[in-house]
Amino acid sequence: MHEFTFKNSELYCENIKVAEIAKSVPTPFYLYSYKTLIDHYRKIKTAFSPIKPLICFSMKSNSNLAIVRAMVKNGAGLDIVSGGELYRARLAGAKGNSVVYAGVGKRPDEIKDAIKFGIFFFNVESEEELGQIQKTAFALKKKVNIAIRINPDVIPKTHKYIATGKGETKFGLDFETVHKIFNAKWRYPNLNIRGVHIHIGSQILDAAPFENAIKKVLDFIKEYHIETEYLNIGGGLGIMYSMENPQTAKGFAKSVLPMLKKSGLKIILEPGRFISGNSGIFVTRVLYTKRTPRKKFVIVDGGMSDLIRPSLYEAYHKIVPVVARQDSSETAEKVDVVGPICESGDFLGKDRLLPQSVKGDLLAVMGAGAYGFTMSSNYNSRPRSSEVMVIGNKFYTVRRNETYQDLVRGEMIPKVLK
Numbered sequence: 001m002h003e004f005t006f007k008n009s010e011l012y013c014e015n016i017k018v019a020e021i022a023k024s025v026p027t028p029f030y031l032y033s034y035k036t037l038i039d040h041y042r043k044i045k046t047a048f049s050p051i052k053p054l055i056c057f058s059m060k061s062n063s064n065l066a067i068v069r070a071m072v073k074n075g076a077g078l079d080i081v082s083g084g085e086l087y088r089a090r091l092a093g094a095k096g097n098s099v100v101y102a103g104v105g106k107r108p109d110e111i112k113d114a115i116k117f118g119i120f121f122f123n124v125e126s127e128e129e130l131g132q133i134q135k136t137a138f139a140l141k142k143k144v145n146i147a148i149r150i151n152p153d154v155i156p157k158t159h160k161y162i163a164t165g166k167g168e169t170k171f172g173l174d175f176e177t178v179h180k181i182f183n184a185k186w187r188y189p190n191l192n193i194r195g196v197h198i199h200i201g202s203q204i205l206d207a208a209p210f211e212n213a214i215k216k217v218l219d220f221i222k223e224y225h226i227e228t229e230y231l232n233i234g235g236g237l238g239i240m241y242s243m244e245n246p247q248t249a250k251g252f253a254k255s256v257l258p259m260l261k262k263s264g265l266k267i268i269l270e271p272g273r274f275i276s277g278n279s280g281i282f283v284t285r286v287l288y289t290k291r292t293p294r295k296k297f298v299i300v301d302g303g304m305s306d307l308i309r310p311s312l313y314e315a316y317h318k319i320v321p322v323v324a325r326q327d328s329s330e331t332a333e334k335v336d337v338v339g340p341i342c343e344s345g346d347f348l349g350k351d352r353l354l355p356q357s358v359k360g361d362l363l364a365v366m367g368a369g370a371y372g373f374t375m376s377s378n379y380n381s382r383p384r385s386s387e388v389m390v391i392g393n394k395f396y397t398v399r400r401n402e403t404y405q406d407l408v409r410g411e412m413i414p415k416v417l418k
């Protein structure tokens with residue numbers, strides 16, 4: 001469920017007409033519903049309440065300061081993957097004891113900053129990284145919490161680019177190496193190796209792969225007497241983009257809670273998309289339409305630089321007119337909704353049955369709250385769009401659109417070329 005609904009053929013975000021917002025905010029822009037965001041966070045929180053886990057919102061799905069602040073204010077922890085995300089987390093008022101840090105390539109300076117911040121856990125992905133964290137922690141005279149990321153070698157049914165828990169991906173370590181590390185804790189006097197971490201992939205629609213992975217890990221802990229207090233089960237819960245029938249938070253909890261409870265371990269979760277995905281849409285305006293012998297194109301002012309998921313993963317995002325026309329069903333036809341970028345891969349939707357749209361119409365790309373703005377770029381020197389959030393009866397610009405000056409900020413022409 002989300003708060004983007006049609007009333008009298010007009011799309012609303014909560015109680016505000018999207019078209020009304022577009023009168024003062026230049027298109028394209030991302031639009032977020034605070035209520036949807038918090039509702040989804042609460043859904044997970046309630047479903048897992050019997051074990052009171054630490055729920056760390058995965059910032060890579062949406063790291064706008066207002067979104068992160070909203071999560072922190074409502075009691076969520078954060079899952080970060082870079083020094084940049086740590087910087088944002090701090091600005092949003094996050095406390096060290098609720099932030100966990102994953103990723104295969106943490107730089108020494110990033111590690112140092114995170115230790116100084118008092119990071120709750122490093123989720124470590126290699127022995128060399130462990131050595132680096134030990135070295136930095138020793139120099140800072142600090143003791144830090146470590147969870148080792150296990151690659152449980154399970155096959156989640158999802159796009160190959162976002163499946164992370166298979167043996168051949170770069171993520172985590174095999175059981176044998178993890179066992180070796182737990183047996184050699186003495187080698188890392190400044191580290192408290194007291195957790196294991198998994199994250200098997202993203203947009204996973206059913207519980208089976210999670211159950212498999214968790215079972216594998218719990219069996220391993222038991223069989224090899226791994227001394228651990230924490231189990232971080234990562235993120236990955238899928239959402240509905242079109243006809244999918246994803247598990248609910250309740251359903252997911254029902255299938256994994258018994259195992260987790262029985263383990264007696266403290267649990268951490270890292271949901272991203274489940275919380276932010278349906279909390280946002282991408283609003284774009286029709287620039288032109290054209291018919292070729294083979295196709296009809298609707299050319300809009302937002303493209304792959306703003307929302308790359310369709311181009312990169314052939315991801316489906318529902319596209320709807322912000323204001324539906326009276327005669328819409330009769331004039332509906334199959335169109336490609338494409339952006340202004342010079343690539344044939346620049347499309348938001350292909351072969352979509354859409355009511356006839358004309359220059360100036362607004363279209364909404366649904367389910368764009370996760371991995372939308374965070375994956376946007378300046379390709380083709382396009383300034384990035386603004387982001388807007390509806391809270392209660394008002395809307396707020398939570399990021400202004402970039403200017404041409406923003407585009408060249410930090411660039412310089414060497415003297416020899418002048």
Ligand code: LLP
Pocket residue numbers: 058060061079102103162199201202203234235236237270271272273274309370371
């Ligand atoms: N924890 C870790 C360690 C992760 O790597 C990720 C996502 C998450 C949590 C959150 O996963 P979620 O709950 O959002 O599925 N750009 C892709 C998704 C990449 C996910 C990367 N890792 C997309 O647009 O579908």
